[in-house]
Amino acid sequence: MERRAVRRASGATTFYEVPSRTIIDRVPEAVGLGVSWAVSPYRGCAHACLYCAARGGHRQLGLDGERDFGSAIVVKTDAAKRLRAELAAPRWKGEPVGIGFSGDCYQEAEQVYRLMPGIIAALRDAGNPFRVMTKSALVLRDAELLAGAAEVAQVEARVSIGFVDDRLRRAVEPGAPSAQKRLELCAELGERGVPCGVLMGPILPCLTDSEDQLRAVVRRVAEAGAVSLTPMVLQLPPGAREWYLRWLAEEHPRLLPRYEELYAGGPLAGEDYRRRVVGRVNELARLYGIGARRAPWQAQRSADRQLALL
Template sequence: MRRDASSGPATTPGVQQSLLDSGPSRPRVERQSVIRSFDGITCYEVPARTAIDRIPEATELPYQWAVSPYRGCQAACGYCMARRGHRYLGLDAGHDFASKIVVKTNLADRLRRELASPRWTGDPIALGLTGDCYQPAEETYQLMPRIVRALADAGNPFTLLTKSPLVLRDLDLLREAAKMTQVSATVSVGFVDDRIRRAVEPGAATPQRRLEVCATLNDNGIPCGVLMAPILPLITDSADHLLSTVRRAAEAGAVSVTPVVLRLPSGARECYMGWLEREHPGLVPRYQALYGKGPTADADYRARIADQVRGLAEAYGVGQSARRWRRRRSPARQLALV
């Protein structure tokens, strides 16, 4: 998302809009914003009240703390767990999530203050959970370089989570930060079938491009793993799908592969199930049975998928210094999807 230099952004300077709707059972919280529009995307510029947020254990992600410069995401992933957060802002969890992006313009300054607090223990931080920190809005706002510098100056370890090749823009900065603290990255690749990507991740880079990003980061000294998320029950959980994804992660030099089965909390559930009813109506009853007790799939099913992925990662030598699987990627050869 780039500004039109000739006409400038469509904006209403000085006009403020409350983003938070208290609703019938929530206390009313006022938050003010400046509204700007770029290429059909509306951005709400807001001051960050906090920079470091605790990640709920229910997400089943391997992180405890997060920093997110954006809420909402132009990747428009139909399953995204962060969709529910838009409702708290008085926005819609469906179309608004991908077209109305909340931008925390002062996040780097706020982060520096929190990192310097004696109460902060220096735990690792994940960047980009409520919206990809390298989504197209980052081309305009360029918040990430200052955030990375704040973490590096504090010597605080951090991990980047992204689906975007834009992360390579900051490669030199990440290499400098790695001299001062532990820096890693995780690229989200739940499957390698681009037909499925076009259906459920329409605004995201192709799986092949993401794996190439993973390879480039690893080749430049930034350890990068693959977050195999989400694995879509009855769609991308077959033996062939799992094998292809783990194998391509191994070829990209991924230092780890972490499987996460689709979760369907409120917000994501309505969006994803609406798509499923339109495109795969025969699967709806099976999903209702699998997710009958809440947002997570049946525990036995999740354990089985985790065991399968763990076995494949072992077979292909993911994360091992001496791997059984020899990486076939070369600078002159692009990664194939299958």
């Protein structure tokens, strides 16, 4: 990858500018995010979360998933143009897509490259439903564009908030904003006409899965006016597994046997554990009324269908 990429350095970060061979990628069902397709303008992420499942993708590009994930960012500079072409292809059936699975689509790189306005416009013009996944307040820059897209297609922002313990956040999400800032972001997006849900993930076994911790997150998400809540238990695919378990061994060695038991079968925690935790979060979400008053989405105007390449 490095041989055909244009490298640009910015402080401690190196950007690798590459053309897109494809931009709409299949999402494995096991990811559990409710969409089958993803658009990822960036690979790698300045948030540098220890548990991020996208770390393994850096290895496939010849980069180090541990050392480089937060500082070597792959940028698909033609993402919007490529997306318009793929949305216009006869084989594309207009299925919902998620944006930002292999790196936050509003991380610091977006301040430099501004890929998201073109991506949102392409989806809006096609009338294609989509979800934006982010932890970053930079998404507010495009709030008006997102609200406009929501008039022609089902659009939702998803802010990820797995827990509200800020000391733990500094350890496992070192480059990410605090949970409080993300809750404020969720509320402000709603005020600006952008439906905003919360991806409650990852829930970390033995660290953030107690009744008090789950209830604290759900209560504060409800107070922020989230339109939906999707619980997600930590996944440990290759690439993320080694990095996260090394940190766990250093900081919480007594938990290693329990993790080895839970994740003995692969990247997903044991089914009984997942069912119990997800079920409890869903019960709490109903108790606090998250999404209870949400009206079914209806188009307010027709898509422009402007799918010619720019």
